[in-house]
Amino acid sequence: MVREKLKINPSVNASTILExxxxxxxxLIVFSxxxxxxxxxxxxxxxxxxxxxxxxxxxxLTEAEKESDYTNKIIAIDxxxxxxxxxxxxxxxxxxxxxxxxxxxxGLKIAxxxxxxxxxxx
Numbered sequence: 481m482v483r484e485k486l487k488i489n490p491s492v493n494a495s496t497i498l499e500x501x502x503x504x505x506x507x508l509i510v511f512s513x514x515x516x517x518x519x520x521x522x523x524x525x526x527x528x529x530x531x532x533x534x535x536x537x538x539x540x541l542t543e544a545e546k547e548s549d550y551t552n553k554i555i556a557i558d559x560x561x562x563x564x565x566x567x568x569x570x571x572x573x574x575x576x577x578x579x580x581x582x583x584x585x586x587g588l589k590i591a592x593x594x595x596x597x598x599x600x601x602x
Contacts, residue, residue: 552565581593
């Protein structure tokens with residue numbers, strides 16, 4: 481009586497090789513789409529190195545405005561090399577354009593800052 485209630489099925493339902501290949505292709509497609517999205521998000525995000533470089537550029541700009549030193553120079557701070565260029569503006573002799581570019585150790589441009597300031601009376 482117990483044997484009649486328990487039905488033992490000796491055959492196991494298995495997937496065909498075609499079903500396995502199709503499911504693997506679907507997983508591969510979903511994974512490649514996810515990796516593309518992840519790569520785009522990480523490339524577009526601002527890194528901490530860029531944030532640090534922008535902060536340093538703003539600090540140097542503030543110091544340059546206070547000191548009224550309008551000479552072109554290259555400054556090394558932390559792991560950055562900062563190129564500082566001053567150009568007189570053609571509109572007025574009292575206007576100066578400051579261009580600052582921060583480069584990393586490999587020479588890649590990390591951040592850039594441009595501003596027009598009024599020269600302090602000398």
